Amino acid sequence: MAARDEVGTGRDPDAQGGGVQSVDRALQILEILARDGHAGVSDIADEMGVHKSTVSRLLGSLVSREIVRQNNDRGKYQLGFGILRLASSIPGRLSLVHEARPILESLADQYKETVNLAVLRSNYAVNVDQAMGPSTLATSDWVGSLTPLHATSSGKVLLAALPAEERSRILQEAGLPARTPRTITDRDTLENQLLDVSHNGYAIVHEEFEIGLTAVAVPVYNHFGTVIGSVSISGPAFRFDPENTPGLIQGLQEAGLNISGKMGYTRR
Known part of the structure; x- marks a missing residue:
């Protein structure tokens, strides 16, 4: 049976084994932030067509690794210095x-x-x-x-x-x-x-x-x-x-x- 939308279920389909989908969505978030400079949870969720809880969870993981940072406690998100550490190893x-x-x-x-x-x-x-x-x-x-x-x-x-x-x-x-x-x-x-x-x-x-x-x-x-x-x-x-x-x-x-x-x- 296809995974139900998380709205009203209290469950996040990505957390139930959808690892590849989570990675893809995390990359989408990074691309949006790279393109726009900063964005809020609602804006990102609307563009991706997913629930805000999914975006919040992924952003939390990215923030914990300093790949993304929040402008202030309730502010928008932008790329963090962790991106520079990763990018500096490439050239x-x-x-x-x-x-x-x-x-x-x-x-x-x-x-x-x-x-x-x-x-x-x-x-x-x-x-x-x-x-x-x-x-x-x-x-x-x-x-x-x-x-x-x-x-x-x-x-x-x-x-x-x-x-x-x-x-x-x-x-x-x-x-x-x-x-x-x-x-x-x-x-x-x-x-x-x-x-x-x-x-x-x-x-x-x-x-x-x-x-x-x-x-x-x-x-x-x-x-x-x-x-x-x-x-x-x-x-x-x-x-x-x-x-x-x-x-x-x-x-x-x-x-x-x-x-x-x-x-x-x-x-x-």
């Missing part, structure tokens, strides 16, 4: 390369080109992982390569995310050497382009790093919303045209957000 255990790998492979399979994951190291963009497209032309192994920030799509994404002082320091130390006739070597021109990168959420380079190579990159964020890397798709200029490939830039941006989500980033 150090997350591997950007490990978390991104399936998404890189999916991008390479979908768009048939080379996909790279890069991070900022010692004034360069360093490629830390790569997924190869099925094309026989996509044979360059970029893993471990140090590439100039000002001449690559990943580098421009990383540069655009830096504070102005840090970006200025890097560009002064590394300079703006020309890799090809199309490399941007003027500081003002580069800064204006980086503003566009920040606004658009992606960077595109046409043969600035290597003649015949086009690439597009988007940022990857961590749980603080800080850019910690970039994911790019590159291919031969004669066939790879990101701006005119329907859905490619949007698909790459979604992939970047998916990797970011695995690193704890919450979309805003």
Whole structure:
């Protein structure tokens, strides 16, 4: 027989062995508090469609573990410092390369080109992982390569995310050497382009790093919303045209957000 509603029975169905349901409801409560900042028992119960006694019991358990705290004796509830203790153990255990790998492979399979994951190291963009497209032309192994920030799509994404002082320091130390006739070597021109990168959420380079190579990159964020890397798709200029490939830039941006989500980033 299905469990009766607790109203009027004096019994709480969750307490009668519904452990999985209790866990699910406790997580719902945490999601509501994370979303709204704070909420009362009645508000939570109404949204979840359960009796207030169920919410009160679950909140009591969460409060006892400092996962949730009450503003005052009869006030609303909000997330507690126990959440920070749990969350602080996550970032150090997350591997950007490990978390991104399936998404890189999916991008390479979908768009048939080379996909790279890069991070900022010692004034360069360093490629830390790569997924190869099925094309026989996509044979360059970029893993471990140090590439100039000002001449690559990943580098421009990383540069655009830096504070102005840090970006200025890097560009002064590394300079703006020309890799090809199309490399941007003027500081003002580069800064204006980086503003566009920040606004658009992606960077595109046409043969600035290597003649015949086009690439597009988007940022990857961590749980603080800080850019910690970039994911790019590159291919031969004669066939790879990101701006005119329907859905490619949007698909790459979604992939970047998916990797970011695995690193704890919450979309805003």
